[in-house]
Amino acid sequence: MASTTATRQREAVDPSVRCGQWLNAWAPWIVILGLGGWAAVARTDQFVVGIIIGTLYALAAVGLTMIYGITNVPHFAHGDSMMMAAYLAFLVFAGAVLGAGDGDAVLPINVAMLPGATERIWEFSFGYGLILALVIGVLLMIPVYLAIDRVVYQRLARMGAGTAILAVASLGVAITIRGAMLMVWGPTSRRYTTGIRDTIQIPGLPRIVADQFFILVVAIGLTVAAYVVLYRTTLGTTMRAAADNPDLARASGIDTAVTRRWTWIIGGGLTAVAGILLALQSQLTPELGFVLLLPIFAAMILGGIGNPFGAFLGGLIVGVVGEVSVSLGIISPGYKTGVAFVVLIVVILFRPRGLFGAKA
Amino acid sequence: MSPPPPPVLSVSGLTSGYGEVPVVRDISIEVGASEIVTIIGPNGAGKSTVLKAIFGLLRTWDGQVQLDGTSITGLPPERLVRQGIGYVPQTENIFSSLTIRENLAIGGFTRATGLAERIDWVFALFPVLAERPNERASRLSGGQRQTLAIGRALMLEPRLLMLDEPSASLSPIMLQTVFENVVEINRRGTAILMVEQNARQALSISHRGYVLANGINRLTGPAADLLASDEVRRLYLGE
Ligand SMILES: Nc1ncnc2c1ncn2[C@@H]1O[C@H](COP(=O)(O)OP(=O)(O)OP(=O)(O)O)[C@@H](O)[C@H]1O
Ligand SMILES: [Mg+2]
Numbered sequence A: 001m002a003s004t005t006a007t008r009q010r011e012a013v014d015p016s017v018r019c020g021q022w023l024n025a026w027a028p029w030i031v032i033l034g035l036g037g038w039a040a041v042a043r044t045d046q047f048v049v050g051i052i053i054g055t056l057y058a059l060a061a062v063g064l065t066m067i068y069g070i071t072n073v074p075h076f077a078h079g080d081s082m083m084m085a086a087y088l089a090f091l092v093f094a095g096a097v098l099g100a101g102d103g104d105a106v107l108p109i110n111v112a113m114l115p116g117a118t119e120r121i122w123e124f125s126f127g128y129g130l131i132l133a134l135v136i137g138v139l140l141m142i143p144v145y146l147a148i149d150r151v152v153y154q155r156l157a158r159m160g161a162g163t164a165i166l167a168v169a170s171l172g173v174a175i176t177i178r179g180a181m182l183m184v185w186g187p188t189s190r191r192y193t194t195g196i197r198d199t200i201q202i203p204g205l206p207r208i209v210a211d212q213f214f215i216l217v218v219a220i221g222l223t224v225a226a227y228v229v230l231y232r233t234t235l236g237t238t239m240r241a242a243a244d245n246p247d248l249a250r251a252s253g254i255d256t257a258v259t260r261r262w263t264w265i266i267g268g269g270l271t272a273v274a275g276i277l278l279a280l281q282s283q284l285t286p287e288l289g290f291v292l293l294l295p296i297f298a299a300m301i302l303g304g305i306g307n308p309f310g311a312f313l314g315g316l317i318v319g320v321v322g323e324v325s326v327s328l329g330i331i332s333p334g335y336k337t338g339v340a341f342v343v344l345i346v347v348i349l350f351r352p353r354g355l356f357g358a359k360a
Numbered sequence B: 001m002s003p004p005p006p007p008v009l010s011v012s013g014l015t016s017g018y019g020e021v022p023v024v025r026d027i028s029i030e031v032g033a034s035e036i037v038t039i040i041g042p043n044g045a046g047k048s049t050v051l052k053a054i055f056g057l058l059r060t061w062d063g064q065v066q067l068d069g070t071s072i073t074g075l076p077p078e079r080l081v082r083q084g085i086g087y088v089p090q091t092e093n094i095f096s097s098l099t100i101r102e103n104l105a106i107g108g109f110t111r112a113t114g115l116a117e118r119i120d121w122v123f124a125l126f127p128v129l130a131e132r133p134n135e136r137a138s139r140l141s142g143g144q145r146q147t148l149a150i151g152r153a154l155m156l157e158p159r160l161l162m163l164d165e166p167s168a169s170l171s172p173i174m175l176q177t178v179f180e181n182v183v184e185i186n187r188r189g190t191a192i193l194m195v196e197q198n199a200r201q202a203l204s205i206s207h208r209g210y211v212l213a214n215g216i217n218r219l220t221g222p223a224a225d226l227l228a229s230d231e232v233r234r235l236y237l238g239e
Helices: A002-042 A044-071 A078-094 A128-158 A163-185 A210-232 A234-244 A246-251 A256-281 A288-303 A308-327 A333-350 B047-054 B077-083 B100-107 B115-125 B127-131 B142-154 B172-187 B199-204 B223-228 B230-235
Strands: A096-098 A104-106 B009-018 B021-031 B036-040 B062-067 B085-088 B160-164 B191-195 B208-213 B216-222
Touching: A002 A044, A002 A308, A044 A078, A044 A128, A044 A210, A044 A234, A044 A256, A044 A288, A044 A308, A078 A096, A078 A128, A078 A163, A078 A256, A078 A288, A096 A163, A128 A163, A128 A256, A163 A288, A210 A234, A210 A256, A210 A308, A234 A246, A234 A256, A234 B100, A246 A256, A246 B077, A256 A288, A288 A308, A288 A333, A308 A333, B009 B047, B021 B036, B021 B047, B021 B062, B021 B191, B021 B208, B021 B216, B036 B047, B036 B172, B036 B199, B047 B160, B047 B191, B077 B085, B085 B142, B100 B115, B100 B142, B115 B127, B115 B142, B115 B172, B127 B142, B142 B160, B142 B172, B172 B191, B172 B199, B199 B223, B208 B223, B216 B223, B223 B230
Parallel strands: B036 B191, B036 B208, B085 B160, B160 B191
Antiparallel strands: A096 A104, B009 B021, B009 B062, B208 B216
16 A cells, blocks of 8 residues: 555656756756847847857867867867967968078978969968868877877876876976977967958858858868767767776777777867867967867866767857857956856856766 | 586686785686576675676786686786677666667677677567667666666677676566576576675576685585575575
């Protein structure tokens, strides 16, 4: 008798429990779509700029969340490595490095020398040479990631280093990378291209710089590609398995050293592209990397560590919130990235594992 | 007269542990083909440590481990699964952020062929998993998780399946189901080495048993004898 009553009571509570679960699952979406929709209508210009910046944060945050999720390295060198990739692409493109006196020393071989390499494509400010430099820059950056992982992070991990030690080590890597960039390219800012930046009109949208359209398309395309790799291929499944439960992954015959390498190749590759696109959108300075770190970490944590989809959305949110809140006059532009932290704190108060935290 | 076949698993003089201190010392265990063998013992006796050492998750400090008469001492887990050992850890034994089907696919990750067929084989053995193959494993109940964990370990058609407390924290009904599954898996030709807290039920489906206390082998014998032994009843079956 007693047990039947207990069962009935549980059934009686059930609908409200289910309602709570439903709210819990959908509340982030309701808030995001509500506020995002409002921003898109009432602050269209800033919303669009925010989305463009946001896709870059998103791309880098997807890389970061993969790296952190699978290798357990809270990669504080992320922003500086983005800049490093941008400078490598710059080197490939213009061949310029810091000279002895005034001005640059220019390497005799560079992509911009190729015939027609700087002739503008469509309305873009650049020609095929920059796209080539982007690809080569990423291909050069990937071995750098792999070398850093092998020399620093893997060695520390083998010695039993925890997250805190890896974090400090990655901070050291960040400072090293920044120092190297300062030595080779100097502190002054540089640009891939100088001429006028044409704007384009896409129906239903405000005018945007054509280069930004390129950025948007590449960033979204690569994020979709990363998603397909992670969720539709065996390699991706093994990567997610290794992130979820490394011991069990090994017990299933997965060589976690291989998954780790692929994580740096794919996650690092995305990050490198993000860095180069960001430099195309603004400029190259060694200092930019550290500034980037804040919004990118915010994006990753917002989305739930180890969740690429969440990191992507987190990047968009951070981008839009920054731009829109400046336009509302709430804050001065200098504090743009600070707003991301306010959002982050609010979200974490309600959802300690982020909007789409993987682990319950 | 041909000599008797070597046992599937033969452990002799195994010593292992964490850090500097040995946790288990001079352990010897045999599991014959088609046998179910259970290790019982109090909390902290070192039961999980023995399985981890056999499976290469801990370094073997001393002793020998053989699979079908060939030495596997010191081989890492990723090699041992390919050689025919399946292992289900005591905790965190599924990939909770992956779907049921993905969990099984990872279990069969190293298969050259027949992955889909083997997944269907597991689904046929455990129909409860086939009901919602694309459900995230984190949404499963305790019993379903344990079933999935065992299913994952069966994906490579192991000759030896090692289970660390498969019935822990399950309801009596689910516990019954898990033990029935173990018997069924064994009937289909897989030798079983299992660690159990529910000593009586576990021994009642086992052929032989080992009693571990303070890191050493206290007793060993046919399961029925252990169940009947005064010492075992008093110390480990709570009578
Ligand atoms: N990762 C570890 N690091 C250090 N010591 C450990 C570790 N895991 C277990 N131990 C110690 O080793 C001893 C044996 O642990 P083990 O997990 O093998 O026991 P068990 O028989 O499986 O117990 P239980 O019934 O609780 O699962 C215990 O004293 C425990 O404190
Ligand atoms: Mg144990």
